[in-house]
Amino acid sequence: MKDIFLKLTTKDGQQQSLWLSQLQILFLKFLRALIVMTLLVCLAFLSLNLPTRAIYPHFPSHAPTPVEQGQIFYEAGQFKNAIQIWKDAAVNFEKKRNKKNQALILSYLALSYQQLGQILQSDIIIHTAIEIIQKYHDNFIYAQILNNQGHLLFNQGKTESALETWRLAEKKYHHSGDKVGEIGTQINQAKALQMLGYFLRANTLFQQVETSLSQQPDSQLKISILLNLGNSWRIIGDYQNARDNLEKSLDIAQKLGLSTEQQIALLNLGKVANSENKIETALNLFQQVANQKHPIPEQIQLQARLYQLDILWQLHRLEEAEQLISQIQEQIDNLPPTQTTIYAQIELATSLVKFSSSSKITLPNLLIQSAELLANARQQAQTLGNSRAESTAFGKLGNLYAQTQQWEIATSLTTQALKLAQKINAPDIAYQWEWQMGRILNAQGDKIGAIANYKQAFQALQSLRQDLVAINQDIQFSFRESVEPVYRELVDLLLQDIPNTPASQQQDNLIAARETIEALQLAELANFFREACLDSKTVPIETIDSTAALIYPIILSDRIEVIISLPNQPLQHYSTKIPQSQVEAAIKDMRQSLRRTSFAAERLTIAQKIYTWLLADIAPDLVKNQIHTLVFILDRELRNIPISALHDGEKYLIEKYQIALAPSLQLFKSQPRKNNQIQVLAGGMSKTNAGFAPLPGVEPEIQQISTTIPTTVLLNENFTNAKLKAKLQNPAYSVMHLASHGQFSSKASDTFIKTWDGQINIHTLSKLMSDRNLKGSSPIDLLVLSACQTAKGDERATLGLAGVAVRSGARSTLASLWTVSDESTAKLMSAFYRGLLKSKVTKVEALRLAQLELLQTPEFKHPYYWAAFILVGNWL
16 A cells, blocks of 8 residues: 655744555554444434435334344444345345345445445445346335435535435335335435535425424424524525524424434534624534533534634634644544544644644644644545545645645645546536645746636636535535635736736736626625526627726735726726725725715815726726716725715716616616606605614605606505515516615625515515516516615625615616615605606616705715715616
8 A cells, every 4th residue: 555645844944744554544443433323413414324214114123133233233333244234134135035125235235335435346236236126116115225326426426416316216205105205315305405505495495394294293303304404594594594493403302302413403503603603602502512411423522623613713712722622633533434524634624724823822733733634534535435525635735735835745636636526527626626726836936827727716616506605515614715715816817917928818818807807796696695596698888888888996915906898999907006905994984984074175085095096097098988887896895985976186976977886797687778667666664663763754755756756655554575565566667666774784684674564685575576577577677775774894785785686686776875864865866766757868877967966955965965875787
């Protein structure tokens, strides 16, 4: 056997070598204690190894038979013993010419061989089992064999194949009349859908299973469904539903006296609290599980400790973290090699690298320990035939060498990780190694090679049909850390001046940079929605508006880049060298300067500074090309400020141009509206309700609209979800105007519009609109949200505004970045609707005229009153 040689440079500059003999690793594995792995633990870790019922229903209920004894050995992790017993049983069934049960036993035998890493043998046996059972018409046994085949495929990372196999197993269970078997395969399918990123579809399937069990007595199976449904709600960002289901599972587990299931529920409640940023609550729950005295499977305690370690790092409680690291390491050493153990080692190794950057950590050789963990995880993954895990371990090890600038080894390991990912057609991990290779090449000065790898990473991300919110369920994941930087770093490279680059290549790079930043906008929205279902295609600007310019300001670490697209012209870009921290500080200052009490000198100074960064260089081109409308695709914190309030030293930008925003030009249909078909559905709340303060300006606002345009009004008690839905079925409405409390947040769960009897969230709004469109009505042309605001303290809150604009299905959305005074809002809305009625006046022009009317009114000339209102989407 080959040995694995590791040589690392530690943070004190010393080099240490590590020889890991595969024979030594195997010997250590042999000495490890074997523990019982129950079904529900498998459920909690997204990999079922056995069906959710007794696996041998044909056998009588008495003392364990040899066959049942094999099951006991399997669940205890004693796979060799299980294999011996099941091999004997298979031979006996063959002698008795009981082919059906022989096939069934072979399918379990295949699972055991896979656990020992004998993948070829496992594949041969399962296919033999399938060939045998296909000759008979026993749907029940066929279903069980297919269910086991699905597990084999799932454990090998062949998730789509596993999903199809479990669907076929479900049909066989259905034909055999086995309802519990059907439910088991539905659970497996939902887990496969989660792994593929189809979280809403998985959630729907979990709900269907939960509904079918709701009238059944409390049981372990019901607990399992509630646990899975709770986790599914957490993944798609509905934390209230997640808590409700997990607390139900905890309550049933307590009633039935099931200690293990109680701890699984507590662990997952901790994950919900962590997702909600309730750090102390999460820490307490994880500690409760980790320190549980009653015997529970160690995998549960291990996961709790890994989450606990991450929180201790966030809280800078490093002394406690050091003690916990030692406990986790000891626990991993005593666990058998499973998928859970492999990913636990990868997670711990990642944490150790993070901790090694702190001078306050006294544990020695953290990088060496990290390398040992990753090498061992890779070996175990190879033994178990889990190519996904093996690729992940290789890639993480390559990253470790890259951090110590050992480029040759880093390149070799990353290449091996990439080959494995490509072999199993796993773009969700392949992109990470393409990205890593790009960083390695860039660090060595090979810009062209780096761009090539970054483009491959970008294409892999584009090919993913799955949501990017949780690419790998076994490893903690952050969109902002693991996806967003790929786009930004590629844009950075594409916009750098590379010597001797031909002009044609420079234009290609600009086009690629624009495509990449557009794709980032879409990826952010997919992450916000927790699903990837945005239909989009690029539309040339001249086909939309020949007098409009598209402006893409991009904030990079050391500069601001501005890409400009003018009709029928090549792309241009301008760069301003300035650190990202200074840009963010200026944006914050501008936002604060827009309060009503600010002075003109303070306000205009910062507005002129940001104008200079974004527009000063391109101002002459705008005039030369007779541009009337500026459409901004804004980046990062720039979304938090009103572009209309930028100042060139003489005038506000709104005094010179019509201004619209788009989260992406690809998302909105461009056809112009028909002025003579405006009819408004208006809803609002002026009274106190459910703790929300009264909005006395709502009634005058809606009254003024009603006197200008035909309007149907739902006010206060009449402004309910049901009545709004009923009215929306009328195809005559082209505008929906909602004047009520509302909030835009970077979390979909915190983005809502208040109604009298509840709230309209992102998903409710989407359903309201889709129900209307399914009946043949034209999409709403304009959605107006006049009293909503961005969430305080949320730097990415305008993502929620973009989310509403996209999810509503409306062609355009008019909303406010902050709550404006009642009187000025009513005046602006009245002027806006008057403008809409004028012939050939576009929505963006109507908004500009309304804002100018306030600007020219002495009491409302401050930008606080008019700049908050922004138009998102189709500006025509």
